[in-house]
Amino acid sequence: MESSNPATGESLERYDEHTEAEVNEALDAAAEAFPAWAERPIQDRCRVLSRAAELLSERADEYGRLMTREMGKPVAAARAEAEKCAWVCDYYAERAPDHLSDEVIGTEPDARTLVSHEPLGPVLAVMPWNFPFWQAFRFIAPALAAGNVALLKHASNVPGCALAIEEVLRDAGVPEGAFRTLLIGSDRVDGLISDDRVRAVTITGSEGAGRAVGERAGGEVKPSVLELGGSDPFVVLDDAPVEATAGKAADARIKNNGQSCIAAKRFVVHTDVYDSFVDAFRRELEALTVGDPIDEDVDVGPQAREDLMEDLHDQVERSVEAGATLALGGEPLDREGPYYPPTLLTDVPTDAAAATEETFGPVAAVFEVDDGGEALALANDTDFGLGASVWTGDPERGERFAREFEAGCCFVNEPVKSDPRLPFGGVKNSGYGRELSRDGIREFVNRKTIWVQHGFHEEEEKELGAGDPDDDGSVV
Structure with a gap:
């Protein structure tokens, strides 16, 4: 896998693709890391995101120049992209606890009914080269905040960016296995989606790539979000x-x-x-x-x-x-x-x-x-x-x-843009599902209905009779 500068044709660096054994190790590590990461208080997970935001801002020039060298965007826009990634990390660090709080729904007078939001497990992200940091972080921040762990299959022409994303998250305190970059080709994505250790998948890419990922995820009955092309x-x-x-x-x-x-x-x-x-x-x-x-x-x-x-x-x-x-x-x-x-x-x-x-x-x-x-x-x-x-x-x-x-x-009277505070996604052949805001963080959680019935024990006592003690004097 080679990184090259499109402005000059200069070869920047060569990277070895991850072997099947290395990918399998990453999948095992993600599955092993998930329970502990999910059980950490959400405030702890959010502190890690806050630290990631600080590092992204501190390294905005370094990462901006990396983006420019690998895919050719103007360097000022590349620095702004790194800062926007810091913004989305800060946004979820602040808002994730509210977005994932229990939703209490009134039903019966003597019952407490609610929806809780619980993480699914390892989520695979297939990301493109055109916004090599932003499109990854707008998935990573809500996924990690929600308690999921993540695997990134990035575009093959931005491997340096993919590894830098892993670097900044590791330096921020994301535990080993909870986030991993996989340097692999697109021909290996189907196998990852089919793997039992992967619980969901998201892709930003072309219509053709989205159809392929959506078809495979649907066949495996795994949730997916598709953010595809536009005109x-x-x-x-x-x-x-x-x-x-x-x-x-x-x-x-x-x-x-x-x-x-x-x-x-x-x-x-x-x-x-x-x-x-x-x-x-x-x-x-x-x-x-x-x-x-x-x-x-x-x-x-x-x-x-x-x-x-x-x-x-x-x-x-x-x-x-x-x-x-x-x-x-x-x-x-x-x-x-x-x-x-x-x-x-x-x-x-x-x-x-x-x-x-x-x-x-x-x-x-x-x-x-x-x-x-x-x-x-x-x-x-x-x-x-x-x-x-x-x-x-x-x-x-x-x-x-x-x-x-x-x-x-x-x-x-405003150009179309993505903003962490607003849901982002399309309809028709532009895909389905939403990223960002509250809608985005709830895409990869189990929205679990919980019904707690009150008064059951008292009713049971009435039906059985409080005056029928067993041999040791307790009420049956």
């Missing part, structure tokens, strides 16, 4: 402030070099502001600096791998062949590394690749519509349903519009 609409209504909205549009499309499931990808614009928006949007994209992401002034780095850039370029070419207009970019840059420039497609046919497929890179597809109804129909005309945003001068109008989106995360 998020960015709807610009006729009363939106054009210049400000265009600036937000550029940020929403280019975040993480365009390699984000929740990046805005389809820009659906009312005809009254279409021309002015396209002009402003193009100016914003043209102003972005493309270059080596270790440079603090760079806005857009390389794509994470050469094959990913080639796939993206193929989507652009097919869209142009289908009738789209190439208004900006559209050709790989003639330089070392898989650099693709900010690219703008206008007049995009609704059956073109940029309209029907997820474009995982800095490519924006713009569509013109005549009214709000047409905008909503086009926004929802996708197999995906992860995020969506609408932009308007009237927030109340925006909220009414957002309620009609077929997506899991809907925003008004």
Whole structure:
């Protein structure tokens, strides 16, 4: 397993994949560590998360540079990612006891009925390369807080990040076996899901990978959470402030070099502001600096791998062949590394690749519509349903519009984002289940119903009679 810098092609380090014996040892260690970790008071588990948050903040520059070297995100964004991981650890350190407290439900006058939330055991996480720390920690923090133990199968191009995550958790006090990184290929995931020691699985990844994991987990009757791809609409209504909205549009499309499931990808614009928006949007994209992401002034780095850039370029070419207009970019840059420039497609046919497929890179597809109804129909005309945003001068109008989106995360006058305080996840082919907030920590617990009947002993005494002592004088 090799780590390389996509910006330069430089080989960073080689890692030996874990053998079957090593994976088996990790599974045994997780199963052995689970009972003691689950039985520790939740306040103790939360103190470990608090320490992890401190370490992540202290090492934000170190880990940020590691992310940049391995997958090419701009270094400022990488440092911010490490800080966001600290935030999610702090969030659950503070809120997990409340999120997992017993839920008392009134039923009968003489009964106490409640739902308790108890951990399941070892949970397998299959994570992608594009947010190599954040997407792991938004699973790890609630899983460990709830008393589960975790196994991470990370993407093969970010092994350094995977081992750094293990390092920071170990240094924070997570006990041996309660968290382990597995350096293995994707072909070994099925066997892990089928293993009796693994009690649940979560994946963030492509639709194809999610279908495979969901199918295997379903066959094993194990709970799963799937956070898959997206083709998020960015709807610009006729009363939106054009210049400000265009600036937000550029940020929403280019975040993480365009390699984000929740990046805005389809820009659906009312005809009254279409021309002015396209002009402003193009100016914003043209102003972005493309270059080596270790440079603090760079806005857009390389794509994470050469094959990913080639796939993206193929989507652009097919869209142009289908009738789209190439208004900006559209050709790989003639330089070392898989650099693709900010690219703008206008007049995009609704059956073109940029309209029907997820474009995982800095490519924006713009569509013109005549009214709000047409905008909503086009926004929802996708197999995906992860995020969506609408932009308007009237927030109340925006909220009414957002309620009609077929997506899991809907925003008004704000780019789609994940936030520890809010549930995160999608519908349709974007997956199922939720991460973050209270909903996320309750995905991998046994929501156990408990009924405690009061007055039973007294009723038994009445029925049997208090005056019928046995031979030693006690009441039978």
